[in-house]
Amino acid sequence: MAFRSEGDARAWELERGGDPGAIVPVEVLGELSREWYAGRLDDAWRPYSARARQALLREAGLSGEFWELG
Template structure:
């Protein structure tokens, strides 16, 4: 996951590198997503992220396209 100034910069980067364009998410949304994703990572009872939780987390932040589908 890389940092960009704008959608235009992402297009430029994808064109130059041949990488997939993927999906761009505003930094402050990624901040909130990261807090939820890692909130219990230091907890001794943590046993990994279960698919249901990942699905619910993506849903909460509006990440609902095929790109974010959880197998």
């Protein structure tokens, strides 16, 4: 889900008793998606290894148990 701010996400959580999960700025998601999907339309593209995908998350500053691909 997208929220205008972290405060809005927390308010949603309190109102509904749910857990918004990770709260990530849209700028971080944009940069991650550029890297994650880079080259996908190229004929020579091959899927990233699990290690490479984990590195992309780490480089975007996304670490911790929630972001472990396991």
